[in-house]
Amino acid sequence: MKGNNKAAIKSNIATSDFSQKASRHDLNHDDSIPLNSFFKDTFEDETKLLEIEGKVCSYGDTVHYAKNPKFFTKSLGSYLYDSKEKPYLDLQMWHSVANLGYANKRVNDAVKDQIDKLPQVPSQFLHYEKVKLAQAIAESVEGRFGLKGRVHFNVGGAQAIEDALKLVRRNTGKQHMFAFEGGYHGRTIGASAITSSYRYREPFGEFADRADFIPYPYSFRCPIGSTDENACEDYYVNFFERKFEHEYAGVWNPKTNKCEFGAFFLEPVQGTGGYIVPPKNYFKRIEKICREHGILIVVDEIHMGFYRTGKLWSIEHFGIKPDIIVFGKALTNGLNPLSGFWAREELITPEIFGPGSTHSTYSSNSIGTAAGLEVMKIFSEKDYSKIVLEKGDYFLKLLKRLQLKYPEIGHVGGLGLALRVELCELDGFTPNRKLAEDIFRFGLDDQIKIDGKEVGLILALGGYYKNVLTLAPSLEITYKEMDLAHDILDILITKAKTKPI
Ligand SMILES: Cc1ncc(COP(=O)(O)O)c(C=O)c1O
Numbered sequence: 001m002k003g004n005n006k007a008a009i010k011s012n013i014a015t016s017d018f019s020q021k022a023s024r025h026d027l028n029h030d031d032s033i034p035l036n037s038f039f040k041d042t043f044e045d046e047t048k049l050l051e052i053e054g055k056v057c058s059y060g061d062t063v064h065y066a067k068n069p070k071f072f073t074k075s076l077g078s079y080l081y082d083s084k085e086k087p088y089l090d091l092q093m094w095h096s097v098a099n100l101g102y103a104n105k106r107v108n109d110a111v112k113d114q115i116d117k118l119p120q121v122p123s124q125f126l127h128y129e130k131v132k133l134a135q136a137i138a139e140s141v142e143g144r145f146g147l148k149g150r151v152h153f154n155v156g157g158a159q160a161i162e163d164a165l166k167l168v169r170r171n172t173g174k175q176h177m178f179a180f181e182g183g184y185h186g187r188t189i190g191a192s193a194i195t196s197s198y199r200y201r202e203p204f205g206e207f208a209d210r211a212d213f214i215p216y217p218y219s220f221r222c223p224i225g226s227t228d229e230n231a232c233e234d235y236y237v238n239f240f241e242r243k244f245e246h247e248y249a250g251v252w253n254p255k256t257n258k259c260e261f262g263a264f265f266l267e268p269v270q271g272t273g274g275y276i277v278p279p280k281n282y283f284k285r286i287e288k289i290c291r292e293h294g295i296l297i298v299v300d301e302i303h304m305g306f307y308r309t310g311k312l313w314s315i316e317h318f319g320i321k322p323d324i325i326v327f328g329k330a331l332t333n334g335l336n337p338l339s340g341f342w343a344r345e346e347l348i349t350p351e352i353f354g355p356g357s358t359h360s361t362y363s364s365n366s367i368g369t370a371a372g373l374e375v376m377k378i379f380s381e382k383d384y385s386k387i388v389l390e391k392g393d394y395f396l397k398l399l400k401r402l403q404l405k406y407p408e409i410g411h412v413g414g415l416g417l418a419l420r421v422e423l424c425e426l427d428g429f430t431p432n433r434k435l436a437e438d439i440f441r442f443g444l445d446d447q448i449k450i451d452g453k454e455v456g457l458i459l460a461l462g463g464y465y466k467n468v469l470t471l472a473p474s475l476e477i478t479y480k481e482m483d484l485a486h487d488i489l490d491i492l493i494t495k496a497k498t499k500p501i
Pocket of ligand 1: 156184187300
């Protein structure tokens with residue numbers, strides 16, 4: 001028995017040795033075959049690719065808001081192109097990221113140069129483009145608002161919002177913030193807490209530091225039933241003012257004059273909320289209340305910054321001084337993720353916000369800073385304020401022409417090249433989400449022909465009722481392209497009215 005046992009053990013060892021070797025060999029062997037064929041795949045069959053996507057990609061991003069997500073294979077100027085070379089005129093430019101047009105040669109070349117020169121540098125060291133870009137941003141703020149400050153970089157918009165939240169907490173010791181109904185600041189945990197939509201928070205448990213959401217001045221839907229700008233401004237300012245009338249409004253202690261809230265996070269023109277422009281003096285009056293109660297003002301320029309509204313910083317239209325400005329998106333024209341914030345010197349001295357206060361490995365990456373520096377250079381060379389305001393004026397006139405033709409267009413408006421078309425029922429007021437969605441889908445999927453050539457239209461939907469076309473065309477859009485946009489919209493609205501999906 002014993003002898004047999006020994007023999008069995010020996011043979012087991014031999015077998016397992018052999019099987020280990022064999023399995024190692026098999027592993028290499030098995031890996032190489034599928035990998036080779038995997039990388040030989042030409043990716044031309046979009047139906048097959050979509051099938052794979054359905055199995056291997058998370059549905060947690062925004063792709064599957066669409067029933068039939070689209071593939072694009074080329075981007076240039078104001079257009080995206082599909083694999084059949086069909087052009088789609090883009091009126092949203094990646095939600096105001098590619099402000100200088102897709103494949104902008106100047107920004108692309110800056111990135112190519114950087115790839116040849118300093119493609120990577122660990123973020124614990126310095127490089128020229130980081131320092132110069134911070135200087136360009138700091139000087140842009142000093143020149144416009146007369147304020148000295150510093151810049152801190154990160155990678156995405158929401159991360160920069162998180163950093164701004166940390167800076168507010170560091171300076172005020174407070175974790176509660178004011179923000180706006182309809183405001184959007186991103187989808188990380190901290191940014192979700194100050195983003196009004198409960199839809200983004202509901203599946204993810206308790207948000208103890210959820211902001212107090214103040215109604216944003218939306219004159220078209222002002223609850224007093226008037227669209228008079230002054231009356232609406234008064235209504236909305238009073239709403240915030242009332243919070244400080246007595247202690248029972250729940251935000252302020254009159255005995256200590258202390259407020260429970262550290263900062264007011266605001267978008268000067270609401271982005272995702274539907275490109276709503278506030279009445280002229282609204283923010284000045286809000287600023288006064290904030291200053292009286294020690295509440296910092298954090299301006300989120302992630303969507304509307306970089307000349308989208310005809311000013312480098314959209315808050316310039318409203319005559320107030322920010323404590324913190326958060327930026328992202330268009331800074332690199334979409335080439336490499338880079339975001340950040342600027343803060344007033346008193347809030348961000350090295351003593352207050354010392355080394356390691358916040359950090360991300362890719363922050364101030366050299367390719368992003370090279371792209372950002374070129375973008376700032378381009379903005380300094382031409383009068384983008386004039387260009388954008390003139391183009392915005394022209395585009396708005398075309399939209400008003402459509403409004404005259406279609407009673408379903410309840411409101412058109414905007415600032416610079418951040419424009420809105422609000423779709424309603426025939427009464428011109430009741431929100432009509434279905435009509436907006438049909439126009440959106442026809443733009444992507446229908447066979448629209450202009451002068452015998454097929455062309456698509458890329459739109460974005462926003463607003464509290466998702467019934468607003470939020471238009472953010474390239475700042476380099478031509479007048480001919482704006483005319484084309486008008487003509488396509490005209491066809492799409494007629495079609496959506498008469499042949500809804
Ligand atoms: C105003 C505003 N803030 C913050 C964000 C979040 O930026 P990101 O998507 O880069 O995280 C967005 C994105 O759309 C935005 O529009």
